[in-house]
Amino acid sequence: MKKYTQQNAPIHEALLRHKANRVVPFDVPGHKGGRGNKELTDFLGENCLKADVNSMKPLDNLCHPVSVIKAAEELAAEAFGAAAAYFIVNGTTAAVQAMIMASCKAGEKIIMPRNVHRSAINALVVCGAIPVYVNPGVNAQLGIPLGMSLADVENAIRENPDAKAILVNNPTYYGICSDLVAIVALAHRHNMLALVDEAHGTHFYFGEAMPVSGMKAGADMAAVSMHKTGGSLTQSSLLLCGPSISAGYVRQVINLTQTTSGSYLLMVSLDIARKNLYQNGKELVRKTVAFAEYARSEINKLGGYYAFSKEMINGDTVFDFDTTKLSVHTLDIGLAGIEVYDLLRDEYGIQIEFGDIGNILAIISAGDRTLELERLISSLSEIKRRYSKDKAGMFDHEYINPEVVLPPQKAFYNKNRMVAIEESLGEISAEFVMAYPPGIPILAPGERITGEILSYIQYAKKKGCFLTGTQDLNIEKINIVEGI
């Protein structure tokens, strides 16, 4: 096999060769380089459609890579300091699920914070592993969930010495990091695997003075959302593994659910994004941090908003902070984050990543320009001037400690029935309810529906949060577990 270096992008090069060879396509996809769908080709461009090809010998096969995909994955592993890397084309959701399903079987325990992304709990519904939730710390002023405290993880381990793995959210959507090195060491001392949902942390591997990355901290697996901050196309992602993990087994687990028609558009975007990060990552992250720091200081000057950062660090539940994140607390101007989020889009033509009850988050990257940052800052200034209200009566926290009654899989597959949400008080939920984004469940299957949760759901609806998860698309009814 050809020897590749970080200056190469093996999949990109193979696609260029394939195109230059003018291979006649009598295989799928049926659009045949775009000729079969003119409107789509006019919209996306001929280059794009010509790169949308099927697996074949010179282009390798994602399910069983032996040539260019294998080479591209090895380069990714090297770039990220991992023993192995897998290209994922079903979103970071698939990477998180593969990580969990490769670590735990049905009935086995996994320790995780409750403020995980829905994909982690979904994996438990699929594979039947049992979650042991560690309550994340909560910042009372901001009302947001933080990282896991080391003492809480120790407790969870003491009470569940048979757990197979610990999953850490690092960083959280808001940019908060746990003490990853200590948690990984703790896990390993107790023969547990350390897994990191690093969906928002791709840049940790390339920037200077960033919080520690999963692989650097010695984690066994990490799900890295290349498309979020790494520059690849939406839905492309990486699963990284440390040396202790059986590479072949992980591949088998990934193949349980991943498509057999891996998109070359997604794969080539991972390949080129990896090359770019390796070559320019330091500078890209430096620029991103500079933009975010500027916006933070200007927004904090406006008054009323609080764009938080490293001052939150407390050595434990906020062990470190990702300064590329622009998270802003909005409750002090009397507006829920979701209201500011909607105003920014509807009134000012600015789309940010999410707004929840008390905060908004804007994703900053090296692709931004000062011009757009100034628009964001000025719009926030105008929103404060024109829309701010008395803050009395605002719901002030994002996180509710759940009462877990049943494992997610048992609750999901148990006999259940649909009732009106307001009549579900005291019942056990058989499904998820979450605001999306951020996609952290308010309720997960198997959890008790409390009065606090119901008023949270009602409030979130009233403020305009986009709620998801239940079978009933209007989120007026909910499935509850029967007979338990």
Add this chain to the structure above:
Amino acid sequence: MELWYTEQHTDDVRFSIKVNKHICSAQSEFQRIDVFEAVEFGKFLTLDGLMMVTEKDEFIYHEMIVHVPMAVNPQIKKVLVIGAGDGGTVRELTRYPGIEQIDMVEIDEMVVEVCREYLSQTACKLDDPRVKLYFEDGLRFVRTKQDAYDLIIVDSTDPFGPGEGLFTKEFYGNCHNALKEDGILVNQHESPYYGTYARSMKRAHKRIKEFFPVCGVYQAHIPTYPSGHWLFGFASKIYDPLKHFDASAWNALGIHTQYYNTALHVGCFAIPNYVKELLDSEDE
């Protein structure tokens, strides 16, 4: 040899000027800056290839963007000018002895440097003691001001490029906040004729209307701008551009102009029906 400057006014329409000499070409952090010399138009400045000013017709634009608001309120003392790196707007403003302070905010210092060197016809008054130059983003500058100016003139490029932020709702809201209670906002308002420009014009008008009770549009004929038919926006908190306009007071100032006069002041607010319909329609 023939040398022609060509601007693409639309995908299918071109405008060309025969050029004698390409005098200057520079690339700033924000845009490409060029100065040419032509037989017909004298020296002219382009930004990213788009026509900004020519020596031959700049008087029309600069007189109209300055004298219309000044004739509505001759008591204006503090003026904020955003953009206007060529200096022509400031030159017209300095002709009013009553003006005490002119803050000019231009994002691109290199534009001013180039104009000082090659276009002294417009840049000649930038050193007037009442003028203070700020090289920063206009949106950022105005955000921090409150109840500070009698007049804000937005002399920007088109809303595709560095001038984009100056056509936004957040900018007009911040301008409203930066103006005194009898303040006036005048902006270059694009052209109604070609589709792309007309869309910018409608969006700007729609957004300004959300903040200012008085909101008019006036026009001028500028030969080197796309379609030649150019609009300005007049927005204010109190003053109506016609009702509060005192022709004899302005004429008493004795300012000699080549384009503007007090009869034209009244006439320029009479706009064609198709433009009225565009401005009144709700869709963007």
